[in-house]
Amino acid sequence: MSSVNKSAHPFDKGRLEALLSRRFFYAPAFEIYGGVAGLYDYGPSGSALQANIIAEWRKHFIVEEGMLELDTTIMTPASVFETSGHVARFADWMVKDVKTGDVIRADHLVKNVLEARLAGDKEARGQAAVSTKEDEKDKKKKKKAAKVTAVKLDDDVVKTYESTLAQLDNFSGPELGELCRKFNIKNPDTDNEVSEPQEFNLMFASSIGPTGQHPGYLRPETAQGHFLNFSRLLDYNNGRIPFASAQIGRSFRNEISPRAGLLRVREFTMAEIEHFVDPEDKSHPRFKEVQDVVLVLLNRHVQSSGSTGSIKMSIGEAVAKGIIANQTLAYFMARIYLYLLKIGIDPDRLRFRQHMANEMAHYATDCWDAEIHNSSGWVECVGCADRAAYDLTVHSAKTGHPLVVREALKQPIVTEKEVPEFDKKILGKTFKQEAGLIQKHVESLDEAALLRLKEEIAKGSTAIIIDGKTFEITPELLRIERRTFKQSTREYTPNVVEPSFGLGRILYSLLEHTYWSREQDIERGVLSLPPVVAPTKVLIVPLSSKEEFDPLVREVSSKLRRAGIFSRVDDSNTSIGKRYARNDELGTPYGVTIDFASVQNRTMTLRERDTMDQRIGSIDEVIATVTDLVEGNIDWAEACRRLPAYDGVQAVD
Incomplete structure (x- = not known):
């Protein structure tokens, strides 16, 4: 689009929300019944905008990268999420108003109260001057909503608040409770004390079958469908690694307090990619195409120090310096950036923030969020995680189904090793029901231990101790011989790099980034949506x-x-x-x-x-x-x- 001055009037969230409601981009679901928090219906323009965002996503990723597209089921047996760790660990911390019982997400409470106090400090210091009646009216409205009181804080208190906010995602539940006590944080709506934080699992529980004998959950992500179908996907791809599967579909999270429109909802559309890669080679064949792409990066060490200072750096340099773990992770970060720019996200309001240790998902070894700045602050819209081999490993161990790659080697690997051989007839006759225990123990010994045992048996009988019990082993029972093995195939569990997109959050941020109003008609807004996504x-x-x-x-x-x-x-x-x-x-x-x-x-x-x-x-x-x-x-x-x-x-x- 052509350049145009859109700064005639400051951004007005109220006017944007009025436009989106009046033109039915989206609206609260079941509104005539009073609505349900966190559930929204999309109208004609909103549906078309989302469809166009998805269509461009499909072109940018699935078509451009030659990905394998899936559409897997939403309802999932409980055993799948028990194995994946979601039942035990997919949770947020919540607190309750001790008098009203109102539930608030703990980290959001700390964030909102401390930010409101910092805003009040700026107000008291005269750093938030108003220039027009409209600005003043809007400012009063925002102050009321955020419970901002103009109170000057000590400089040390300001630094403490800012440092706390920079590290907020790294605090555990008990630590959030300690912050509430330390900073005297109460429910801003009632000024009541709040309880100690408690974990709340975000998955919607359900049951499968007429008698409810099969417990289940609505999926909180689409990823598990990729992992459970890995063997079929690998076979479809002729047994070759690397490859990526992709899926666009609905997911569900029972959010504690969804109060931010499309930014925190209970039902939403996700677009997820699972890129399966050799754990010993996480290079990417197309990395050179993006190595000069410059991103704004906020790494975990900066955040842990209490700062939010980001740096601009090319993807190539970030990998070379070890800031981003590997080429494949970095490649997808660059591709995410290019996609978001293509659909209209403002590059000056886009950064990549690395997860700190305590906030890392249980399955991830490294993760970067593409965060987009809007009127609610920096909001995670895309996660890009290296899930290592966690998911395939746990599902394989649970089911006994090998979720592995078998790769023919160009040059066979020849090795020699010590191999124990029992005379099972004598072993069984001598030790009866304990024979299997002895055999399993010996076969589990490493090379050095087998060599020592071999030397001892060569001198005569020897004793081995298992669970505190001694067994006499003679040369008639056991021989240990050195043998040559020729390995023609390599078997391994692939690692996974996962870009995961929250399309509702991206859609809303795009609407904010493209909204403005003309000087001659402030009441009637303009959405400067790029043609590629315009409804x-x-x-x-x-x-x-x-x-x-x-x-x-x-x-x-x-x-x-x-x-x-x-x-x-x-x-x-x-x-x-x-x-x-x-x-x-x-x-x-x-x-x-x-x-x-x-x-x-x-x-x-x-x-x-x-x-x-x-x-x-x-x-x-x-x-x-x-x-x-x-x-x-x-x-x-x-x-x-x-x-x-x-x-x-x-x-x-």
Whole structure:
């Protein structure tokens, strides 16, 4: 899109939310029944926007990377999540208002109270000056919502609060309780004390079958479906590693206190990738293509020191310095960054934050979150984790199904080792039911222990001790011989690098990043959505409702459809300016106007949303130009070189 000054008015979240509600991007589910916190329905524009975000995700990752797409079941037997560790560890810490019983997520309580106090300190120090009545009104509203009181804090207290907030994700439940006591943190809604933090598992429990004999859960992530189908995926990929599987689908988390719109919901759409890789080789064949991509990085050591200072660094340098663990993890971080920019996220409000030790998921060895800044602060929207071999290992151990790769070696590996051989007839006759215990013990010995045992047996009988009991072993019972083995295949459990996208959070952040209002019409907003994700690409505006316009409107609509361009016709009786303005609210990037000259001369004007600039050309020229614009083949500057400016005099009455 063309550049345009969007800073005429400061961002107004209230106006954005009013627009999204009024134009039905999304709304609380079951609203006429009073609604349920954390559940939302998407309207026409919101559904189309999400579908376009998903379509671009599919192109950017599945198509570009040649991934294997899955669609696995949502309802999952409890045994799967017991094995994966979710039943025991997929939890957040919550506190209760000791008088009302209201439940609050502990880390959010600490964060909101300390941030409100810091905001009050800035207010008291005169660092939050207001310049207009509108700003002052908005400021008072925000102060009330955040319980901000203008109180100056000691400099040491300010530093302590800032350091605590920088490390907040690293605190355990008991440590959060200690912070509440240390800083006298209460429920800001009631000013009541809160209880000690308690763990709350976030999964929705259910049951499978008419009698409920099979306990189950709604999945909190799509990942387990990838791991359980690994053998089939590997076979589909002709037994070759590396490869990636991908899935877009619904997940469910029983959030403690969902109060931030689409940023914290109980049902949401995820897009997840599981990239299976050789644990001994985590290089990526396409790493050179992204090694110069520069990211804003906030590593775990900086956070642990109580700071939030980030650095800009190329992906290549970050891997070379060991800041990012390996090429594959770094490659996907770069690809995540490029995807988010492509759909319209502001690069100046995007960073990658590394997880600290205590916040790391039980399955991860390293993890970076793509965090997007919006009116709620920095919000995790994409996680990129190295899950090592955890999931495949635990599921294989539980089920006995080998979730491994068997790789033919180009050069066979020849090894020699000591091998114990029992005379099972004599062993069984001598030790009866304990024979198996002895055999298992000896076979578990390492090379050095077997050599010592071999030397002792060569001298005569020897004793071995198992669980405090002594057994006499003679040469007739056991021989230990050195043998040569030729290994033609290598068997290993692959590691997994997982990028996981919360699409609702990305969608909402995108709406904030692209929202603005014109100086001459502050009440009517504009969504500068990129054409690739905009719900409607082109608005068709006939200047008149006369029947003579109908054939041309049908022709333009048909040609745009054949070009794969989604368009809408607005032939209402309102002025053309109002018609364009209300579609600017929907993020429609282009509009074409059919006037009386169009009927006579087969010309048509093309309008660009952000600048309101208009060009003119023949119908086919305009359709070809707008098609190239929507597909990203040209920008608005090139469109202006193709089509002359519209001076407003071509129309014939």
